[in-house]
Amino acid sequence: MVESLENETPARKGSNAWFLALVLVAVGGYAYVNRLVETDIAWGDDLAAAQAKAREMGSAVLIDFTATGCVYCVRMDREVFTRADVAESMERFENVRLYCSDAPDACARYGVQAFPSFVVIDPDGKPLVGVEGFVPADEFMTFVERASELAWPGGRVTAADPSGAP
Numbered sequence: 031m032v033e034s035l036e037n038e039t040p041a042r043k044g045s046n047a048w049f050l051a052l053v054l055v056a057v058g059g060y061a062y063v064n065r066l067v068e069t070d071i072a073w074g075d076d077l078a079a080a081q082a083k084a085r086e087m088g089s090a091v092l093i094d095f096t097a098t099g100c101v102y103c104v105r106m107d108r109e110v111f112t113r114a115d116v117a118e119s120m121e122r123f124e125n126v127r128l129y130c131s132d133a134p135d136a137c138a139r140y141g142v143q144a145f146p147s148f149v150v151i152d153p154d155g156k157p158l159v160g161v162e163g164f165v166p167a168d169e170f171m172t173f174v175e176r177a178s179e180l181a182w183p184g185g186r187v188t189a190a191d192p193s194g195a196p
Contacts, residue, residue, distance in 0.1 A: 067107040070117040073127040077136055080124040085153035090181035092123040092174075095137055095147040097130055102164040103146045110167045119174045123150065123181075150177035 073094065074080050080091045096103040110116055130137040130145070140149045140157055148170075149160040158180040161173050 067104070067112060069107060069111040070114065071111050071120055071125055073125050075127060077126050077128060077133065080126045081151075081153050081155060084124045087124070090123055090153070090158065090177065091151050092120060092125050092177065093136070093140070093149045093151065094125070094127040095130055095140070095142045095145065095149065096127060097145045100145040105164055106146055106170075110165065110170050113167050116167055116170060116174075119171055122178060123174075148173065150181065152181065 077091070077093065083089075084091050094103075094106075128136055130142060139155075140147075140151075140160070142149075144162040146164070147160065147162045148165070150158045152158060159173070159177050161170075165173060
């Protein structure tokens with residue numbers, strides 16, 4: 031004879047409801063914590079287009095290698111990329127955010143082994159400098175400055191600032 035759900039005890043039915051409620055709260059909490067955060071950084075998603083624009087503009091490309099569900103990637107968005115000084119310092123680069131699930135060749139080419147990973151490349155794809163993992167804002171600003179020095183060793187000359195200041 032097969033036992034039916036009708037023969038379930040009231041206590042057991044209640045525990046199923048609590049378990050379901052707990053699962054829903056956990057899933058909702060995870061979705062809330064990992065929601066996207068608005069930043070002032072214009073992230074592209076096409077590496078080839080960013081390289082072409084960098085070549086045209088005389089700039090470099092800063093790549094943010096990320097993954098869905100990456101807690102430290104979300105933390106970077108919330109704690110670092112929401113800061114105006116960080117966003118301003120990144121304006122000198124073509125910024126690209128690549129999900130390694132969508133760009134496995136790029137991840138392999140630049141040796142990405144952890145998320146997030148940040149790599150600055152010249153327009154031809156040559157890596158200049160990189161850093162892995164969560165990087166506090168002040169350290170990220172130091173990384174951006176180092177990347178600028180490597181991308182423009184003599185200083186960046188632009189029409190807006192002929193002195194060469196990046």
